[in-house]
Amino acid sequence: MTKVYVSGVGITKFGKRKESLQTLMYEAYVHATKNQEQEFDAIFVGCMNPDEFVGDSNFATLIADHLGLYQTPSVRIDNAPASGSAAFEQAFFSVASGHYEKVLVLAGEKMSIFPTSIATRILSKLIDKYERNTGATMPALAALVTRRYMHDYNLSREELALAAVKNHHNGTLNPYAQFQKEITVEDILKSKMIADPLRLYDCASISDGACAVILTASKTDVKVTGIGHATDFLSLQYRDSLTSFNATKVAAKRAYKRAHRQPKDIDVAEVHDAFTILEIVNPEDLGFFKPGEGVAALIEGKTGLNGDKPINPSGGLKARGHPVGATGLAQICEIVWQLREEAGKRQVPANIGLCHNIGGFVNNNIVTILESC
């Protein structure tokens, strides 16, 4: 298998953006290529739902055309909110197989066009039809998990809020984050109730943004050492555990095996904190902490920028923003910057980093391990 390395990475500022999705992708592409003309063997575009959010289909061709990459093969990967990491995964396979030598991965979403009720309806289609027909939304399913976790592990509502406080602090140090403002536990507890006990500030935002990553068979200073991917039952009601996610556990196990690494080897991680409860559960499922101990790790600052297991130095989905298709690739960008010591004020010491991206309601998950070399 050919070794696969990361060359340039680029990102746009996330948030409510007035530009079109293709313009945002172009901005990320210019950032990743440092405005140098380059040729690519193929383009992999991660985008969850351009058909409904921006009204365009055949989006892979639209992007090749917009970027002026005439005749370059281009394909769109939809893997729900794990589209960014899935596009990265498929691009990785194409280079690892020896079929291509240098490929461009783009990922993005533009979601802010619609009011929240319509965006919520579009996002709810990720949920199993029976469950969706009860009125269940993504925050509702997360609330069911939160309530059970609070019951089983004595997690308090105030402790849960600390996940958002931490990530908003990290976001103040990230110039690309949608929210670059500290928030307090009180702010969170006063925000609008969405799905009890989850409030507005427990949920990642509706956002616009795009990212670009170049993968190559030529050696660089960052290597992709392992990718693991796993699915779970579509329905929450089919799953055995309500406080742990098997798709994360299995994807992580597969990634660690390929990279010949263990959870203790990971210096820094970007995890999919679409809801505050996930900032606590994901590190447990990734093997960083035992079940129920994710809360203590958060309170004691272990997952903070100065802790021994920094998580979401970028601000995570909570503060960076969550344009669904872009998120997985934004995590890759952050880890590459951390490994290259280009993360500015949010820099942590790191030679080995991990990204954890969730598709659907935690049922199509991808774990990627990147290392300095």
Place this chain on the structure above:
Amino acid sequence: MQVSTCTCGKIVALHREQCPNCGKSMITIDLGNDAIVLTYTTLYTVPEGFKAPIFLVLVELEQGAKLLCECKNENDLEIGRKGKIVIENEKYYFLGNTK
């Protein structure tokens, strides 16, 4: 209350042809309507076409299958609350037993 069972041990609520765990044909059987609340939420921000608030419960049925459904009374939103599943207009609802 219908649940579907498989020889692999998987048991899921309602009728289902193929087992989500192993792909084999499932057998649908009728059980009693007893249920116990595993977790719950009150949903205030609802999708287009729904009326807020929605009381949602995830309950455990007999033999361990789980079902997500609406809860009739806000007072029944409690982990461990015992009750029954009632069916109205082809929709499933949880109704707590008299305390």
